[in-house]
Amino acid sequence: MSEKSIKVFAPASVSNIGPGFDILGFALNEPGDEIVLKKLINSQIEIASITGDGGKLPFDILKNTASVAIKSLMDKYQITDGVSIEVNKKMGLGSGLGSSAASAVGAVFALNELFELNLSKEDLLEHALAGEFVASKAIHADNVAPSLYGGIILIRGYEPIDIIKINTPKDLFCTIIYPDIEIKTSEARAILPKEVPMKSVVTQTGNIAALIYGFATENYSLISRSLKDVIVEPYRSKLITGYDEIKQAALEAGALGCSISGSGPSMFALSNSEEVANRIALETKRVVTNIGLASVTYVSEVNQVGPKILN
Numbered sequence: 001m002s003e004k005s006i007k008v009f010a011p012a013s014v015s016n017i018g019p020g021f022d023i024l025g026f027a028l029n030e031p032g033d034e035i036v037l038k039k040l041i042n043s044q045i046e047i048a049s050i051t052g053d054g055g056k057l058p059f060d061i062l063k064n065t066a067s068v069a070i071k072s073l074m075d076k077y078q079i080t081d082g083v084s085i086e087v088n089k090k091m092g093l094g095s096g097l098g099s100s101a102a103s104a105v106g107a108v109f110a111l112n113e114l115f116e117l118n119l120s121k122e123d124l125l126e127h128a129l130a131g132e133f134v135a136s137k138a139i140h141a142d143n144v145a146p147s148l149y150g151g152i153i154l155i156r157g158y159e160p161i162d163i164i165k166i167n168t169p170k171d172l173f174c175t176i177i178y179p180d181i182e183i184k185t186s187e188a189r190a191i192l193p194k195e196v197p198m199k200s201v202v203t204q205t206g207n208i209a210a211l212i213y214g215f216a217t218e219n220y221s222l223i224s225r226s227l228k229d230v231i232v233e234p235y236r237s238k239l240i241t242g243y244d245e246i247k248q249a250a251l252e253a254g255a256l257g258c259s260i261s262g263s264g265p266s267m268f269a270l271s272n273s274e275e276v277a278n279r280i281a282l283e284t285k286r287v288v289t290n291i292g293l294a295s296v297t298y299v300s301e302v303n304q305v306g307p308k309i310l311n
């Protein structure tokens with residue numbers, strides 16, 4: 001590949017992490033999208049190719065997550081060179097694994113490297129969020145921020161955005177079970193209630209606080225007790241065929257907890273060993289197969305680095 005092009009990997013992510021709707025997320029080692037950027041001699045932004053999307057993603061640069069993120073960054077820094085974008089999707093659209101966030105993060109990370117802009121991740125964040133916005137029609141950073149920074153991320157607030165990286169317990173593993181269902185984030189957000197009973201808020205905030213303390217102190221028993229979502233899961237779990245059985249299989253296989261990854265249909269389970277994580281993958285896949293659905297599973301530690309250059 002010539003020196004005027006770059007290929008990067010940007011990781012998938014699990015957002016919400018149970019009770020932390022829109023404020024918690026972590027990155028995965030796999031899957032992740034690949035973005036290839038090439039400098040052009042003209043001043044156009046163009047999408048040269050998209051693979052792995054089943055023909056569903058737009059080539060219109062004002063509608064595609066990757067190009068919107070790039071345009072936002074180029075506009076802000078008044079970069080007038082042209083760039084062509086290749087998007088290689090390595091995870092399903094509407095998978096609940098932060099697919100659009102990974103493309104947006106990969107795009108701005110690659111541009112920063114290709115044009116030697118020396119921008120920090122803090123500088124890149126708002127542009128990746130602009131890209132994510134066109135796909136999900138909502139501002140939520142709990143996929144973009146983990147994918148960009150790596151690690152377990154808490155978004156304390158949005159105005160202004162305040163990102164806190166939390167300790168990852170050293171033996172923490174994540175199992176993803178991705179049943180072959182597509183759920184649009186915008187639709188999964190639309191079914192949520194506009195108001196929440198105070199009793200649920202009290203339970204949920206207790207669980208969020210304890211979950212973060214559990215991560216910080218590597219207390220797996222506390223993580224297990226607090227990985228519970230009483231606000232969002234009751235609504236969204238109905239969109240996932242076999243949800244209760246899959247979750248039960250994960251817990252019986254030794255999961256610390258199990259919930260919906262982002263807006264689903266992927267589900268995630270946390271455990272404190274690779275052996276248990278693999279067993280959860282096997283047992284949950286068995287349940288999904290019995291239901292009659294195809295599925296993909298992943299076992300991953302929490303990705304600590306975010307995007308990386310492939311060549």
Ligand code: HSE
Pocket residue numbers: 015016021022023096098140142143185188189262263
């Ligand atoms: N926090 C967002 C949601 C993530 O649950 O709607 C979407 O991937």
